[in-house]
Amino acid sequence: MSLTASHMLALGSKAPDFKLMDTITGHLTTLEDVRGERGTLIMFLCNHCPFVKHVNEELVRISNEYRQLGFGSAAISSNDIDKYPEDHPDQMKEVAAKNQYTFPYLFDGTQEIAKAYEAACTPDLFLFDAELKLIYRGQLDDSRPGNGLHPNGRDLREAMDAVLNNRKVSEDQKPSIGCNIKWKD
Template identity: 75%
Template sequence: MARTPSNMMALNTPAPDFNLMDVRTTHLTTLQDVKGERGTLIMFICNHCPFVKLVNEEIVKLANDYRPLGFGFAAIMSNDVENYPDDSPEKMRENANKNQFSFPYLFDGTQKIAKAYDAACTPDFFLFDSELKLVYRGQLDDSRPGNGIHPSGRDLREAMDALLNNRPVSAKQKPSIGCNIKWKE
């Protein structure tokens, strides 16, 4: 299993817009559709990656805890589905239902959105403030497959709590580590 780190997009970067199909509803969804009053979390995930499988339950908890507080959420899957059919939109829908995703699970078939966000791995997390400026990018927490640390969302929760309490988000941020995005050739 490859261990690819986040590219760590520059803080204060504006959130790149998108218009992608939500596999749960088959409706097109934009950044404005998912934008939260307090902040917006964009997650790059997929179905088959063991790093994502480890944290699926925690990202659902995170969304359920913070959506009522004014945060918007969306997950985006950008892998090449021809070479990785487990990440097809049909399988994405199954995964979203199985894990009870309460947020849009968006299919980036062209991979343009992953490139716009400079996403490198799954999972990769991008937290934007109320003005859609990047305040946090990197890991959910220190959990990794096989390291014995239970997912808690600690790093991301600290950043979201800072936004909630009108405090600056610490610039000391660790890259996420996961499977590389499966780029088309």
């Protein structure tokens, strides 16, 4: 595990489009398929990272709560499965079932989508507004494995609540920290 921080894609950036296989359903899924009326959350996750395991439950909770309020969400795994077979699509489907993912868990085998989003770590979170412009990127909250803080999603929730209340999302955003994306050679 290599501790890595988000690159912090520029606020206002347009969400890169994608067409990736949903490991849960086996169907190709696009950005438009997961787009929410109020906003869209794109999460770069993987199966083996302890930082993702630490926040999985809260990510599912947030996705479920905010879906009812008009937010779409999807998770993407972009790791090199030759070097990290535990991140293979077959295992992704198992992890999604175990963690009760209610959002698509997409496989980015070429890693082109991770590069387009400038994703650097897992988890790496990107929240886009209704027009698919980036309004939040970075951490879920201040919790980390072993620091004694329970995940509560504070930072991401504040951004999503700002959208719901027609307020500007604060630009004071902390990068996510987690395992680096396992790039192909």
